[in-house]
Amino acid sequence: MKKIKVGIIGMGYIGESHIEAVRRIGCCELYAVADVNAELAKKKADYYGVQKCYSSVEELLNDPEIDAVHNCTPNFLHLSINKKIIESGKHLLSEKPLCMNYEEAAELVELKKKYPDSVAAVNFNYRLNPMVQETKNRITDGAIGDVRVITGSYQQDWLLYDTDYSWRLEPEVAGNSCAIADIGSHWMDAIQHVTGHTITEVMADVKTVIPVRKKPKQQTETFTSNVPTEYDEVEVKNEEYGAVLFHTDKGATGVYHVSEVAAGHGCYFNFEINGSEATLKWNQEENDRLWMGIRDGDNRLIIRDPNSISSGARPYTALAMGHPEGWNDAFKGNIYAFYKYIEDGCKGEPVFSTLEEAAYIVKLTEAVIESSREKKWISL
Numbered sequence: 001m002k003k004i005k006v007g008i009i010g011m012g013y014i015g016e017s018h019i020e021a022v023r024r025i026g027c028c029e030l031y032a033v034a035d036v037n038a039e040l041a042k043k044k045a046d047y048y049g050v051q052k053c054y055s056s057v058e059e060l061l062n063d064p065e066i067d068a069v070h071n072c073t074p075n076f077l078h079l080s081i082n083k084k085i086i087e088s089g090k091h092l093l094s095e096k097p098l099c100m101n102y103e104e105a106a107e108l109v110e111l112k113k114k115y116p117d118s119v120a121a122v123n124f125n126y127r128l129n130p131m132v133q134e135t136k137n138r139i140t141d142g143a144i145g146d147v148r149v150i151t152g153s154y155q156q157d158w159l160l161y162d163t164d165y166s167w168r169l170e171p172e173v174a175g176n177s178c179a180i181a182d183i184g185s186h187w188m189d190a191i192q193h194v195t196g197h198t199i200t201e202v203m204a205d206v207k208t209v210i211p212v213r214k215k216p217k218q219q220t221e222t223f224t225s226n227v228p229t230e231y232d233e234v235e236v237k238n239e240e241y242g243a244v245l246f247h248t249d250k251g252a253t254g255v256y257h258v259s260e261v262a263a264g265h266g267c268y269f270n271f272e273i274n275g276s277e278a279t280l281k282w283n284q285e286e287n288d289r290l291w292m293g294i295r296d297g298d299n300r301l302i303i304r305d306p307n308s309i310s311s312g313a314r315p316y317t318a319l320a321m322g323h324p325e326g327w328n329d330a331f332k333g334n335i336y337a338f339y340k341y342i343e344d345g346c347k348g349e350p351v352f353s354t355l356e357e358a359a360y361i362v363k364l365t366e367a368v369i370e371s372s373r374e375k376k377w378i379s380l
């Protein structure tokens with residue numbers, strides 16, 4: 001069977017993870033990369049031995065060999081570049097958040113309806129961690145009873161000091177949210193995916209923890225902790241912290257918080273789901289383990305094992321038990337799910353996030369920011 005030829009736009013921090021993931025999947029082939037920074041695009045193409053290298057979106061989209069395109073550019077470019085990809089008739093895998101605001105996201109959802117022959121997805125990669133899929137399958141099979149209470153957090157520390165800076169803090173590049181859009185979006189997506197519940201009401205408190213930061217005069221790489229020697233002091237408008245109370249359409253209640261100023265945390269994404277019969281608890285930093293809490297019996301630690309994992313989670317894990325898999329493997333899992341869906345003729349419910357689901361996450365993000373500003377519950 002002919003391999004699906006892939007082009008990746010944006011060779012920054014996450015673009016490289018996309019390259020590595022695509023390279024590990026049999027039914028697709030990494031064919032081209034592009035970046036507006038031509039030197040960077042060439043460097044990455046040479047390093048990874050990529051056949052074609054472009055310095056504009058248009059050049060890459062005009063290449064008739066390419067079947068699918070990943071958009072790994074900053075948020076403010078998601079609407080315009082995703083639109084061009086959809087209109088080219090090629091498959092689209094966009095980075096999250098889908099757009100800067102819900103109006104833009106709804107425009108993409110509408111546009112996509114005119115191009116039913118291609119597939120569009122958004123890269124909410126935590127869904128495809130095998131133990132997140134395990135959580136989903138166990139909840140669907142009734143292992144914890146009715147979902148009642150959902151709690152958790154996503155904590156990082158890459159914005160801890162006033163010398164840390166990112167375009168994610170700038171509303172004109174990132175949208176009107178930093179932490180909620182950047183990492184809260186992942187948390188809300190994963191929770192809705194595993195529980196089958198939809199968050200319908202939010203009450204939030206978000207905070208700009210460091211109101212003035214030192215913005216480097218020279219652009220630096222994303223997530224590096226180099227202290228700039230030359231900088232401008234700039235006022236920060238987006239939040240690095242947020243706490244959100246929420247209700248779901250099926251009667252569950254919950255609370256989560258996100259922080260990008262939590263010293264010592266690199267990627268502490270965690271959740272605990274209390275059902276009427278048992279609890280499931282998971283933490284990305286120890287991602288091979290899923291804890292099951294049982295009141296009238298022994299609590300259990302379920303260790304990822306391809307031999308015993310549920311059939312639904314099995315395609316997304318490869319290494320034998322005791323051989324730790326990690327963030328990159330789960331990331332590959334999401335991209336594998338996208339290409340497998342295309343290869344299999346787009347049958348059934350996709351396990352990856354659709355444009356509609358990702359547009360709803362943008363709506364939720366807006367509601368969280370509005371709730372904090374207005375100091376009241378917001379219903380969706």
Ligand SMILES: NC(=O)c1ccc[n+]([C@@H]2O[C@H](COP(=O)([O-])OP(=O)(O)OC[C@H]3O[C@@H](n4cnc5c(N)ncnc54)[C@H](O)[C@@H]3O)[C@@H](O)[C@H]2O)c1
Nearest residue numbers: 010011012013014035036037072073074075095096097222
């Ligand atoms: N799924 C995840 O876990 C995850 C993790 C990190 C980032 N992201 C998302 O990925 C996106 C990119 O984030 P990043 O951290 O890689 O940013 P980055 O700033 O490191 O990289 C962005 C790249 O896009 C390039 N670019 C800018 N304008 C362009 C254009 N017009 N055409 C082609 N290339 C262009 C830049 O030169 C840069 O190399 C964001 O939307 C972010 O939210 C997702």
